[in-house]
Amino acid sequence: MSPRAKLAIIFASALALAPAAFGYVGPGAGFAVVTSFFAVFASLVLALFAFLTLPFRRLVRRIRRRRALAKARVGRVVILGLDGLSPKIVGEMMADGKLPHFARLAEEGTFKPLATTVPAVSPVAWSSFQTGTSPARHNIFDFLTRDRATYLPDLSSARIGPPRRYVNLGKFRIPLGKASLRLLRKSKPFWKILGDHGVFSNVIRVPITFPPEKFHGVSLSAMCVPDLLGTQGTFSYYYEEGDASVSEGGQCIKVERNGREVSSHLLGPDNPIKKAGGQLRVPFNVRPGKRDREVEMSLDGARVKLSVGTYSDWTPVAFRAGLGVRVRGIARFLVKSLQPFEMYVTPINVDPDRPALPISHPYIYAVYLSKLLGRYATLGLAEDTWALNEGVINEGQFLEQVRRHHNERERMFFDALDKTKQGVVACVFDTPDRVQHMFFRYLTPDHPANRGRDTEKYAGTVEDMYVKMDELVGATADKLAPGDLLIVMSDHGFTSFARGVNVNAWLAREGYLTLKDGAAGGKWLEGVDWSRTRAFALGLAGIYVNVAGRERQGIVPRDGVTALKKEIAEKLKGLRDDARGRVAVRDVYDLGEMYSGPYLAGGPELVVGYDAGYRASWDSATGGTAGDVFEDNVKAWSGDHCVAADLVPGVLFTNARVTTKKPHIVDIAPTVLELFGVAVPSYMEGRPLELELPPEPEEAEKDVNEKA
Amino acid sequence: MWYFNLALTRLFDALAWPFQRWPAGGLLLISALTGVAMLLVFKATSNQRAIRRTRDLIRAHLLAMRLFRDDARVVVESQKKVLRTNLTYLRYAVVPIVFILPIVVLIMVQLDLRYGPAPAQPGEAVVVKAIFNGAVDDDVTLAAPPGIVVETPALRIPYKHEADWRVRPAKAGRFELSLKSKGATYGKELVAGEAGVGRVSSRRVSGIWSQLTNPGERPLSGDLVAIEVKYPSRQNKLFGLGVHWVLTFFVVSLVAAFALKGVLKTEV
Incomplete structure (x- = not known):
């Protein structure tokens, strides 16, 4: 029996003998009672509110002529986006019997190449997916656009600016209002149009949804959500010996050693309220732990236990700006070596538990996911390809990042499937894109990147990833109800990038x-x-x-x-x-x-x-x-995949037969609208796919009986 | 046990000493300190990670009821999950409560000694009760010093092994009553008319566990189980309002703990 248990028994005995007059059990029970009471009370109030207002909300929708789901041909449309999944590789692996769930979908429904946009890059293609329009109508032509005045690059999809007005208070400059955020993607995503007709959508990590737009549903933003520095992802590399530098995507910081302990600081955003406050910092110390490979980190007063060679969990980081203002983020730490000291820190993501800027619609959806599933990556391009490119992490460490992010996404997606039984569930997984970007050299033996590098250890990574996606498709199919339409799609395919052309x-x-x-x-x-x-x-x-x-x-x-x-x-x-x-x-x-x-x-x-x-x-x-x-x-x-568009089409799998000969990514939005009986707006360039929906179970039974 | 009680009583005497002119201040201070101390005990003895996770889940289910309020199925499911997770939370709260409870009992005993009974008022009668292990001695007597009048002979209640007297203090002060039974003499303090904060011990007892909850006087030995003075209840004034000290203690200790849980990084 542990000492704590013995102590508990002694105390419990003492308690049993306490007279009834002291039945009041003090703050301990008070904490439990108060917390429980509020939880139950709040849940009852919310439930009551939801039920009491339901008829009124339905009435309001009717008045607005939203006849939700009345004309729908499907109960739910589930769109599983697998960024960068190549029809060529899928086809070959299906032929080899390695992708049984994809093969089943192809057999019972459809497998076709899905024509993509020009250029064949994710922000453009996913914008076309959601709006049913070409770049000239949604305004996204690439990751970057140019400033016509300076010729300098600008992010094409979002503009993040400082608050418009400030109040000067001594050495402080207090912003009046929030930072200005503007989505540069034009046109309307199909879920907004569906929402106007009362159809609920759950949209998770579809690229080019930052800043989030209001609509009837929930969404979590993806590509172009910045890190806390305001960049698209800046990792930190802490080192002790020699000099280190990276050309892109990161910063190198030399640590100070004092005996067994090293110390440095995390670099955060510029102080948002202090004049000449400079970049915010959070100091940390790292020392060896008591056990082998154990590391103890003191981060702003909090103790974090790390292990050499293993990523930490998402760890909250609060940058103090003054006047009680804190800018909150999360990061993972990877101590690569203690002697000499080397540590990689992921870009500091916006903390989904308390987002410093809106990353979801409504704002609380990001918080809800964090409370339900734990903290998760919020950065638009969450997998740190730059760190691998720069050699700061190795391929195994990169894959571990990818695996963790994929698992986070999977749990979000499955929760969305559980919560949204009618309407649309759309979720995009980045895993295929990131893995193929970083491991395609293994598929092309004469790739220049193979020179002087191992070509064996991770040779099966791309194939393993396709198998993993197949399992995801299988798990998704298992969660479908009769009348659900499943669309598995990618925005583009993939090919080798062996030679660069400096245009x-x-x-x-x-x-x-x-x-x-x-x-x-x-x-x-x-x-x-x-x-x-x-x-x-x-x-x-x-x-x-x-x-x-x-x-x-x-x-x-x-x-x-x-x-x-x-x-x-x-x-x-x-x-x-x-x-x-x-x-x-x-x-x-x-x-x-x-x-x-x-x-x-x-x-x-x-x-x-x-x-x-x-x-x-x-x-x-x-x-x-x-x-x-x-x-x-x-x-x-x-x-x-940034090559001629006809070389890298995406994939289209559905559990319904698609008779359209050459489906295009712009056809998805009008197809979903049409399935819910919503008129396709004239500005949309895509056309609804010709679908032969699987019969409802009752109809199928009727057909069988009739034939018999 | 007596020495343990003595040490604890002296500690609380020291805490209450600055508040002789404002007794409620002492109650507020001790309540607040108790809240904070118990918060630390809660932190040290509970599974903070599990409690945090459980609370997060409760919040998530509450948020789900807002986010998916158009779907009655989700609302009902979330409601069920809130209740279920609440039970899990209560399970995690049991262990720290087991640790906190005895400590709080000791503190409350000390507070009751100071804020529970009021001293007898000069001219007003109080009852003194003696409880024996066996039958009440026929010759049992209660003697009082000058300034206290024992108004009645012993009233024996044989089936309760009890003898009662009515006594009336004539002046203010701390007096020692003297009870004689079977040749032995037992003392009992009687407090009359003292204003401000001060210890008023209702019972002098024998037995280890009884001493724990009646720490004001030395333990009895011999034939007696307890001698008790039936004091009136004290009216504690807090900002002009008469509030029972237990209520004050409950509210202030909780408010202090909840106010500082963020600073002390404790999940409750």
């Missing part, structure tokens, strides 16, 4: 882009002489014309744009990589010819359709202008 270097070589005299050309179009530059590239595929009157230093007259586009496209299409003896550019798309819509002018004039194995080089994507046109891609990020 800016090519534009410079061809005389379309000119550097200032003596300029070497750096990132973000540094050193470009705009008075002599007619076109430039930024982002993963876009080429912009430097149009007079549109760009601040534009020189190409509007009537000369078409001819210039044609000239560049003709030269670039079929561009050969002489070192490999291959064509690198399969097609060049003129967006003006492909798309029409009010936001066309916001996108690039041309999009480069690379051949398989090629993509915009790392330098080109960040506006680099120097160097060779072609280069080997030796980073861990070895697979990609």
